[in-house]
Amino acid sequence: MTSESMKGKICIVTGANSGIGKETAKQLAELDAHVVMVVRNEEKGQKALIETKEETKKDSLDLMICDFASQKSIRNFVSEFMKKYKRLDVLVNNHGVMLPKKQLTENGLESTFAINYLGYFLLTNLLLEIIKSSSPSRIVNVSSGSFAAVRKIHLDDYNFDKRRYSLFKAYSESKLYINMFTYTLAERLKKANVTVTSFSPGYTRTNLGSTSLMMKITAKLSSFIADSSEKAAKHAIYLATSPEIDGVTGKYFYRYKIKEPTRIASNKQLQEELWELSEKLTEAK
Ligand SMILES: NC(=O)c1ccc[n+]([C@@H]2O[C@H](COP(=O)([O-])OP(=O)(O)OC[C@H]3O[C@@H](n4cnc5c(N)ncnc54)[C@H](OP(=O)(O)O)[C@@H]3O)[C@@H](O)[C@H]2O)c1
Numbered sequence: 001m002t003s004e005s006m007k008g009k010i011c012i013v014t015g016a017n018s019g020i021g022k023e024t025a026k027q028l029a030e031l032d033a034h035v036v037m038v039v040r041n042e043e044k045g046q047k048a049l050i051e052t053k054e055e056t057k058k059d060s061l062d063l064m065i066c067d068f069a070s071q072k073s074i075r076n077f078v079s080e081f082m083k084k085y086k087r088l089d090v091l092v093n094n095h096g097v098m099l100p101k102k103q104l105t106e107n108g109l110e111s112t113f114a115i116n117y118l119g120y121f122l123l124t125n126l127l128l129e130i131i132k133s134s135s136p137s138r139i140v141n142v143s144s145g146s147f148a149a150v151r152k153i154h155l156d157d158y159n160f161d162k163r164r165y166s167l168f169k170a171y172s173e174s175k176l177y178i179n180m181f182t183y184t185l186a187e188r189l190k191k192a193n194v195t196v197t198s199f200s201p202g203y204t205r206t207n208l209g210s211t212s213l214m215m216k217i218t219a220k221l222s223s224f225i226a227d228s229s230e231k232a233a234k235h236a237i238y239l240a241t242s243p244e245i246d247g248v249t250g251k252y253f254y255r256y257k258i259k260e261p262t263r264i265a266s267n268k269q270l271q272e273e274l275w276e277l278s279e280k281l282t283e284a285k
Contacts, residue, residue: 006033006241010087010134014038014068014123015095017048019206020142023233024092024240025061026052031241033090034060038077040067040095068095068119069105071282078126087134088127090240093120093178094142098209102165109281110159112167116174121181122282135193136246140239141182143198145254146172148262155273167212176265177274179252183261184271186250195249197239201232202255 011028015021016037025035029052037052039045042065049063062084066077081088096116103111109118120141124131131137149172157163160170179198186196205226209215219226238256239245251258252265264270278284 006031006089009033009089010036010085011090011092011240012036012038012081012088012127013092013094014066014119017041017044019208019229020201020204020232020236021092021094022048022052023229024094024236026056027230027233027237028090028092028240029056029058029061031237032058032060034062036062036064036081036085038064038066038095040065040069040073066123068115068123069111071107071118071122074119074122075126078123081127082130085130088130089134089137090140091124091127091131091138092140092142092236092240093124094236095119096142096174096208098167098171098212098215100167100212100214102160102170104159107281108159110165110170112170112174113158113177116171117177117181118278118282120178121278122284124181124185125282125284131194132189132192137194138240139185139194139196140236141178141196141198142236143178143182143200143252144172144175145200145202147176147179147265150176150262150264153264153270155270155277158277167209167215176262177278179261179265180271180274181278182252183250183266184275190249195245195247197245197249197251197253199235199239199253201235202227204229204232206232 011033013021013025016025017039025037028035045063067073105114182196182198203226
């Protein structure tokens with residue numbers, strides 16, 4: 001896979017203190033991009049920033065704080081970012097959680113839905129003008145192959161009020177929404193020279209799901225088949241930088257190949273309903 005020098009490009013990577021996000025930030029910095037590492041915890045973020053600067057021997061890395069469980073925090077982050085930066089060439093929406101128990105955010109939303117999906121939706125929409133004015137630019141959303149397991153969509157029950165909460169359901173639904181959002185946004189940005197793609201990094205050894213005992217045991221038992229974060233991040237780098245996919249938009253990738261969406265993911269009416277719901281829940285219009 002070829003990657004071009006990213007000198008002079010400004011990139012955001014969310015969830016950049018750990019796992020795939022940290023590696024993505026590192027690999028972008030190695031390509032000479034200026035990388036804004038977005039994290040929710042200042043202490044963990046500082047540690048990751050120092051390590052990444054040491055490993056890459058690059059100084060073009062910045063740390064900014066955003067907790068994607070809070071829409072206020074997302075808005076604050078965007079307003080701080082706009083004060084500091086005048087362009088945004090690449091946005092990598094990477095942060096994500098797998099939560100064993102249902103929790104509500106301060107906005108009254110189920111946390112997996114709010115963090116994994118609405119966090120991408122609101123951040124991207126708030127940054128859209130600067131992304132458009134920096135075109136050609138790219139938005140890369142980290143999804144997961146688990147989205148394909150969703151057989152029925154529950155836009156009327158995103159909060160799991162009518163159904164029993166399950167970590168896997170909440171997670172795979174959030175990843176389905178990310179893919180649907182990718183398709184809709186790409187369509188809306190067709191004339192703007194901004195590409196929007198999503199991908200599954202494949203099963204990777206990271207901290208994902210580490211608050212769930214079941215996930216911890218599964219990860220331990222199956223760690224020998226998991227990829228490294230370094231390998232997983234290469235997928236993000238490919239979508240964020242490779243000239244091979246210049247202009248490719250509205251596609252979901254797995255192992256560097258475009259994969260066809262599922263019937264639900266490609267349903268235009270459901271995509272529009274999801275967009276409307278997301279606008280309503282984030283007041284992002
Ligand atoms: N690992 C896999 O097998 C796999 C497979 C498919 C897809 N993915 C996806 O890959 C992405 C990266 O995950 P990972 O595997 O690298 O896991 P990870 O090591 O746990 O990294 C997740 C990152 O997201 C951050 N994050 C979580 N909640 C946040 C919030 N409310 N606000 C801001 N940041 C938040 C975490 O910060 P803290 O350190 O502070 O918690 C961490 O930096 C996720 O979208 C995940 O769904 C992973």
